[in-house]
Amino acid sequence: MATVPELFGKNVFDDRQMKARLPEKVYNSIRKTIEEGKQLDLSLANAVASAMKDWAVENGATHYTHWFQPMTGVTAEKHDSFISPAPDGGVLMEFSGKELIKGEPDASSFPSGGLRATFEARGYTAWDPTSFAFIKDKTLCIPTAFCSYTGDALDKKTPLLRSMSALNKQALRILKLFGNDSVHMVTTSVGPEQEYFLIPKEMYDLREDLIFTGRTLFGAKPPKGQEMDDHYFGIIKPRVAEFMKDLNDELWKLGILAKTEHNEVAPAQHELAPIYSTTNIATDHNQLTMEIMQKVASKHGLVCLLHEKPFAGVNGSGKHNNWSIATDTGVNLLTPGETPYENAQFLLFLVAVIKAVDEYQDLLRLSVATAGNDHRLGANEAPPAVISIFLGDELEGVLDAIENETDYTGSKSAKMKLGVDVLPEFKKDTTDRNRTSPFAFTGNKFEFRMLGSSNSIACANIMLNSAVAEILKDFADKLEKASDFEKDLHELIKSTIKEHKRIIFNGNGYGDEWMEEAAKRGLSNLKTTPDCMPKLLDKKNADMLVGHGVFTQAELESRCEIMLENYTKAVNIEALTMVDMAKKQIIPAVEDYVASLVTTASRKMKISADIPMEYEKEVISKLSSLVDIIYDRTNILEAATIKLKDIEDITEQAYYIRDEILAKMASLRVAADEAETLTDKKYWPFPTYGDLLFGVR
Ligand code: ADP
Ligand code: MG
Numbered sequence: 001m002a003t004v005p006e007l008f009g010k011n012v013f014d015d016r017q018m019k020a021r022l023p024e025k026v027y028n029s030i031r032k033t034i035e036e037g038k039q040l041d042l043s044l045a046n047a048v049a050s051a052m053k054d055w056a057v058e059n060g061a062t063h064y065t066h067w068f069q070p071m072t073g074v075t076a077e078k079h080d081s082f083i084s085p086a087p088d089g090g091v092l093m094e095f096s097g098k099e100l101i102k103g104e105p106d107a108s109s110f111p112s113g114g115l116r117a118t119f120e121a122r123g124y125t126a127w128d129p130t131s132f133a134f135i136k137d138k139t140l141c142i143p144t145a146f147c148s149y150t151g152d153a154l155d156k157k158t159p160l161l162r163s164m165s166a167l168n169k170q171a172l173r174i175l176k177l178f179g180n181d182s183v184h185m186v187t188t189s190v191g192p193e194q195e196y197f198l199i200p201k202e203m204y205d206l207r208e209d210l211i212f213t214g215r216t217l218f219g220a221k222p223p224k225g226q227e228m229d230d231h232y233f234g235i236i237k238p239r240v241a242e243f244m245k246d247l248n249d250e251l252w253k254l255g256i257l258a259k260t261e262h263n264e265v266a267p268a269q270h271e272l273a274p275i276y277s278t279t280n281i282a283t284d285h286n287q288l289t290m291e292i293m294q295k296v297a298s299k300h301g302l303v304c305l306l307h308e309k310p311f312a313g314v315n316g317s318g319k320h321n322n323w324s325i326a327t328d329t330g331v332n333l334l335t336p337g338e339t340p341y342e343n344a345q346f347l348l349f350l351v352a353v354i355k356a357v358d359e360y361q362d363l364l365r366l367s368v369a370t371a372g373n374d375h376r377l378g379a380n381e382a383p384p385a386v387i388s389i390f391l392g393d394e395l396e397g398v399l400d401a402i403e404n405e406t407d408y409t410g411s412k413s414a415k416m417k418l419g420v421d422v423l424p425e426f427k428k429d430t431t432d433r434n435r436t437s438p439f440a441f442t443g444n445k446f447e448f449r450m451l452g453s454s455n456s457i458a459c460a461n462i463m464l465n466s467a468v469a470e471i472l473k474d475f476a477d478k479l480e481k482a483s484d485f486e487k488d489l490h491e492l493i494k495s496t497i498k499e500h501k502r503i504i505f506n507g508n509g510y511g512d513e514w515m516e517e518a519a520k521r522g523l524s525n526l527k528t529t530p531d532c533m534p535k536l537l538d539k540k541n542a543d544m545l546v547g548h549g550v551f552t553q554a555e556l557e558s559r560c561e562i563m564l565e566n567y568t569k570a571v572n573i574e575a576l577t578m579v580d581m582a583k584k585q586i587i588p589a590v591e592d593y594v595a596s597l598v599t600t601a602s603r604k605m606k607i608s609a610d611i612p613m614e615y616e617k618e619v620i621s622k623l624s625s626l627v628d629i630i631y632d633r634t635n636i637l638e639a640a641t642i643k644l645k646d647i648e649d650i651t652e653q654a655y656y657i658r659d660e661i662l663a664k665m666a667s668l669r670v671a672a673d674e675a676e677t678l679t680d681k682k683y684w685p686f687p688t689y690g691d692l693l694f695g696v697r
Contacts, residue, residue, distance in 0.1 A: 004252060007249060007252045007253055008252045008253070008255065009252075009253070009254075009255035010059075010252075010253045011059065011134050011135040011136070011253045011254050011255075012132050012133070012134045012135075012253075012254060012255040013052050013055055013056070013132055013133040013134065013140075014132045014255055015132075017051075017055055018030060018048075018051070021051040021054070021055060022047060022048065022051050023047065026044050026047045026048060029044050030044070030048055030129065033129050034129050034130050035185070035328075036184075036185075037165070040101070040129065042097050042098065042101075043097070044097070045097030045098070045100055045101050046096060046097035047097070048097065048100060049095045049096055049097045049099065049100040050095065052095065052100065052133055052140065053082060053093060053094070053095035053140070056082075056095075056133075056135055056140035057082065057093050059135055060135070060138055061082075061135050061138050061139060061140045062081055062082065062083075062138050062139075063079040063080060063081045063082065063138065063139040063140070064079070064080060064081075064082060064095060064099070064139060064140040064141075064142065065077040065078055065079045065080065065139050065140070065141055065142065066078070066103035066105065066125040066127075066142050066144040067141040067142060067143055067144060068105075068125050068143075068144045068145065068146040068155050068157065069146070069155050069156045069157050069283075069287060069456060069458065070110040070111065070146055070154060070155050070156075071110065071111040071112075071113070071154065071155065071156065071559070071562045071566075072110065072111060072566075073370075073454070073455070073456055073566070074287075074291075075287050075288075075291065076105070076110065076146075077139070077141065078103075078105045079139050080099075082094055082095050095140075100127055100142060101126065101127050102124055102125065102126055102127070103124060103125040103142075103144065104122060104123075104124050104125075105123065105124075105125060105146075108122075110123070110146075110154060111562045111565070111566075112148070112154055112558060112562075113557065113558025113559060113560070113561035113562040113565070122148075122149055123146055123147060123148050123149065123154050124146075124147060124148075124149065125144035125145065125146050125147075126144055126145050126147065127142055127143070127144050128143045128144060128145055128157065128161065128280065130278070130280060130281065131143035131280055131281050131284045132255065134254050134255065134288075136254070136288075143157075143284050144157075145157045145158040145161065146158070152552065152554060152555055152558075153551070153555055156283070156456050156458035156459060156462075157280065157283065157284075157458060159458075159462045159550050159551055159555070160279065160280055160283060160458045160461060160462050160465075161280055162548075162549055162550045162551075163461065163462045163463075163465035163466045163469070163548070163550045164187060164188060164279055164280065164465055165549075166465065166466055166469040166548035166549065166550055167186065167188060167325070167465045167466075167468055167469040167472070168185055168186045168187065169469070170469045170470075170472035170473045170476060171186035171325060171333070171349075171469075171472055172184075172185075172186055173472070173473075173476035173480070174345075174348065174349075174472050174475060174476050174479070175327070175345075177476065177479050177480065177485065178341065178344075178345045180327075182329055183327040183328060183329050183331075184328050185327070185328040186325060186326070186327050186328070186333070187278050187279070187325075187326060187328070188278075188279045188323060188324065188325050188326075188461065188464075188465055189276045189277060189278055189279060189282070189323070189324050189325075189326055190276055190277070190279045190282040190283070190321055190322060190323050190457060190461060191273065191274055191275060191276030191277075191282065191322040191445075192273075192274070192282060192286045192319050192320065192321055192322070192451075192457050193271055193272070193273040193319065193320040193322070194271065194272050194273070194286065194289060194290070194293075194319055194453065195264055195269060195270070195271045195317035195318055195319065195453050196269070196270055196271075196272075196293060196304050196305060196306055196317055196453060197266070197268050197269050197270075197304070197305040197310050197311075197317065198240060198243065198268055198270060198297060198302045198303070198304055198305075198696055199268055199302065199303050199305060199692050199693075199695060199696065200301065200302060200303075200692075200695040200696055201297075201298065201301045201302055201303050202301070203687040203691055203692055203695050204303040204692075206686045206687055207686045207687060207692075208577055208580065208581050208585075208686075209574075209577050209578070209581060210303070210305070210310070212573060212574075212577045213307075213570070213573055213574045213577055214305060214306070214307035214310065214372070214454070215305075215307045215309055215310045215311075215372070215574075216310060216311055216312070216689070216692070217574055217577060217578045217581065217665070217669065218578070218581065218586070218669055218672050218673060218676070219311065219312065219673065219676070219688065219689040219692075220673040220674075220676040220677050220688070220689065221313050221673075221689065222688065222689040222690035222693060222694075223690065224267075224690070224694070225266075225267070225313055225314050225693075226265055226266045226267060226314050226315060229265070231263050231264065231265065231266065231267050231269070232262075232263060232264060232265045233262050233263060234263045235263075236261075236262075236263060236270075237696060237697065239300065239302075239696055239697070240263075240270065240696060242300060243296060243297060243300045243302060244261050244270075244272075246296050246299065246300070247272070247292065247293060247296045248261075250292050250295075250296055251274075251288075251289060251292060254285075254288055254292070255285075256274060256285045256288060256289060257274045257275035257277065257285075258272060258273075258274050258289070259273055259274055259275045260272070260273045261273075264315070264317075265315045266311070266314040266315040266693075267314065267693040267694055268692070268693050268694070268695075268696060269314075269315065269317065272289065272293075274286075274289070276322060276324070276445075279323075279457075279461050279465070282457065283456065283457050283458045283461065286319075286456070286457050287456060290306055290454070293306070294306070302696065305317075306453050306454040307372050307453070307454060308370070308372035308373045308375055308376050308452040308453055308454060309372060309375035309376060311689060311692070311693065313689075314693065315381065315382070316375060316376040316381060316453070317452075317453030318373075318376060318382070318449060318450070318451055318452060318453055319451040319452065319453050319455060319457065320447050320448070320449050320451070321447070321448040321449075321451050321457055321460050321461065321464075322442070322445050322446075322447050323445060323446050323447070323448060323461065323464060324444060324445035324446070325349065325468075332444050332445075333345070333346065333349045334346070334349060334350065334353075334441075334444050334445055334446070335443075335444040344486075344489060344493075347398075347402070347493050348475065348489065348492070348493060349472075350395075350441075351399075351493050351496040351497060351500070352468055352471040352472050352475060352496075353389075353446060353468055353471075354389060354496070354497075354500050354501075354503060354504065355471045355496050355499070355500045356464075356467035356468045356470065356471045357387060357389055357439055357467070357503055358500040358502065358503035359467065359470075359471070359500075360463065360466075360467035360470075360541065360544070361387045361503070361523065361524045362524055362526060362532060362535040362538070362541065363463040363466075363467060363535070363536070363541055363545075364387055364439075364448070364450070364460070364463050364464065364467070365377075365385065365387060365450070365524065365526050365532050365535075366463075366526070366529075366532040366533055366535055366536055366563075367459040367460045367462065367463040367464075368450045368451045368452060368455055368459070368460055369526075369528075369529040369532050369533060369563070369567075370452055370454075370455065370529060370563075370566065370567065370570070371529060371566070371567045371570040371571050371574075372452055372454060372570070373450075373451075373452035373455065373529075374527070374528050374529055376452065377450060377527075378525070378526075378527035378528070379527075382435070382436060382449070382509075382510065383436060383437065383438035383449050383450055383509055383510075384438065384509050384510065384514070384515070384525075385525055385526055385527050386438070386509075386514070386515065386518045386523050386524070386525045387438050387439060387450070387503070387523065387524070388437060388438060388439065388503055388504065388505035388509065388514075388518065388523065389437070389439045389440070389441065389446075389503050389504050389505070390437030390439070390440040390441060390504075390505065390506055390509075391441050391504055391506065392441060392506065393506060395441060396504060396506060399497045399501070399504075402490075402493060402494055402497060403494055403497045403498055403501070405494075436508050436509035436510050437449070437505070437506075437509050438450045438509065448460055448464065462550060466544065466545055466548055466550045467544070469548050470544045470547070470548065473548075475492060478492060479492065502521040502522065502523065503523065505517075505518075528658050529563070529564070529567045529654065529658075530564065530567065530651065530654035530655050530657070530658045531658075533560055533563050533564050533567070533654070534560065534651060536556055536559065536560045536563075537556060537557065537560055542556055561650055564650045564651060564653070564654045565650055567654055567657065568644075568650065568653045568654050568657050571657045571661055571662065571665075572641060572644060572657070572661070574665065575637055575640070575641050575661050575664075575665055576641060578634075578637060578665055578668055578669070579634055579637055579638045579641070581686075582630055582631075582633075582634040582668060582672060583634055585685040585686065586630060586672050586675065586685065587627055587630055587631060587634075588685075589679065589683050589684060589685040590623050590626065590627050590630075590675050590679055590683075591627060592683050593623065593679045593680050593683040594619075594620055594623050594624060594627070596680075596683075597616045597619055597620050597623075598616075598620060600613075600616055601613050601616040601617070601620070604616075619678055622678055623675060623678055623679065626671055626674060626675040626678070627675070629671045630668065630671045630672055630675065633664065633667055633668040633671055634668060636664055636668075637661070637664040637665060637668055640656075640660050640661050640664050641661065643656075643660075644656055644657070644661065676688070
């Protein structure tokens with residue numbers, strides 16, 4: 001058995017491999033490329049490609065692929081083998097620098113939201129050397145960005161890298177003002193905590209809804225749900241423990257820092273958290289993690305559900321995006337420092353994040369909007385669709401003191417004077433207790449908790465990085481002109497707190513009271529995907545994103561269209577699946593059971609008219625009317641899906657889904673779920689909630 005250090009990164013062409021296998025000159029040059037984003041010239045790329053190929057072939061790889069993240073939300077790969085014919089009739093394993101740097105996948109079937117139609121039909125992929133190549137399924141995978149020939153981003157990684165560079169640029173300006181000349185690069189880091197469900201494969205296979213849509217569209221409440229709170233951090237069942245062990249091994253081989261695992265709140269729900277890494281790498285790793293989870297589950301006879309809301313009535317799954325900003329000199333800019341000066345710098349970054357979140361609430365909200373996540377956000381589940389920031393009482397006390405120029409009467413009861421006083425130490429314990437906040441400060445990072453479990457973390461981080469870059473730019477513009485830096489800094493922090501404190505909320509984020517209060521504060525409450533997606537094109541948002549070079553106007557328009565299209569397609573498939581299940585499975589099953597009751601009743605009648613048959617009479621009658629209701633509602637839903645086809649405008653389609661289709665789906669479900677509670681289990685055509693949620697033993 002290999003030890004963890006032996007296993008770790010075994011399938012990655014990481015720094016250790018590069019150092020060992022590349023000539024020093026090539027190695028130094030690739031480090032420069034990685035660290036400074038410098039271009040790699042072709043002769044060097046040839047050397048890297050050749051070493052990479054030798055390593056890959058030694059480790060069993062036969063193919064290579066440019067691995068990228070198109071707008072479908074999943075990753076894409078097209079495998080080419082290394083082989084090339086040799087004169088002696090055999091083959092050589094070849095891989096050139098050109099093939100490493102650039103790929104040309106036939107991209108016509110990836111969503112482009114009209115971008116490629118108007119420009120060029122083909123797309124290309126370009127190597128992101130900051131994310132190491134790795135081997136998966138005997139294939140050397142090269143992490144890449146995916147663009148059209150005119151340079152429009154067709155993926156999630158390109159704008160993510162652009163947003164990181166925007167933030168880097170503005171943060172460096174701020175650091176310079178504080179006299180930090182030794183910092184050359186500022187990057188954001190993310191540790192995404194991933195929630196998921198595990199259910200038995202043989203049960204999954206019997207449910208069309210899970211197969212086609214990833215979530216259950218029918219299912220009555222089981223006698224036991226999550227009310228006992230006995231699953232969270234509970235003992236991990238042996239079968240799940242074996243899955244987790246295998247999963248860790250596979251992730252470690254890929255250099256993914258899988259760290260903690262535990263049971264979540266809902267039955268059959270679990271969580272995996274990695275150690276944080278640079279945002280683009282964390283994004284690649286999270287995509288890989290989701291993929292490997294599903295593969296490993298299948299080896300264990302399980303299915304890993306990544307949908308945001310696989311089961312009605314029990315908690316859905318999210319992803320906590322732990323985000324921080326750090327310098328290449330190893331300083332986390334979201335850590336309160338030890339000297340007054342460091343503290344002032346910390347407070348400036350802190351209020352920049354506060355202002356960014358307040359001003360770009362809608363962008364953050366829409367960055368996590370999908371049909372699946374709509375079932376969580378704004379639907380009586382954690383967290384709400386309203387964005388607010390939790391700071392904790394201590395830090396809020398500090399901000400209060402600055403705003404009002406009063407004494408800070410926190411744990412140290414010291415007077416807050418910026419640039420003079422040392423901040424109290426924030427213990428993690430005092431900052432990490434609010435689980436209902438969508439955006440919480442947790443000591444040295446912010447935890448953005450609105451992401452859906454199946455979301456790529458790219459989208460949320462693109463918006464977060466860009467919004468913070470914009471505020472830092474504004475701050476730098478002002479402070480670079482300051483005549484008295486300390487005074488102006490103090491005023492800037494003070495006025496920012498005053499203007500944006502409405503976004504700070506330390507209370508319970510789930511209650512109705514907060515919804516009312518949030519409305520009074522003027523915070524946005526965008527409940528569904530069609531509500532928020534068009535905001536992407538609001539002038540304020542578009543100007544900001546285009547201004548930092550994160551998106552072009554055309555890219556924004558295309559993204560808005562793709563996201564609405566994804567929403568409409570997802571719900572439409574759900575509606576069609578419901579129609580199919582109702583017609584071909586539920587109605588026939590209920591009818592069978594009714595027929596059996598009729599047989600029983602008529603047999604009883606034959607013996608004697610006096611034998612009681614209240615049960616038969618009542619259930620036959622109830623189920624017969626339910627069958628009619630189900631049939632009727634199925635027809636209504638089907639008609640609505642046909643009408644959808646007549647709507648041309650994508651936004652109108654999304655509104656129609658939101659207002660008509662989803663309501664019709666819900667009403668069909670109510671009738672079918674009621675029928676389930678009256679029907680003999682052996683007649684029910686697919687596994688129940690009880691089977692699915694408690695089936696892994
Ligand atoms: P918990 O929430 O269980 O108390 P932590 O807060 O330590 O655990 O970590 C939760 C997640 O946050 C982990 O994925 C961790 O790697 C990540 N994390 C910790 N520190 C940072 C940081 N400075 N930047 C980004 N992510 C971080
Ligand atoms: Mg968390």
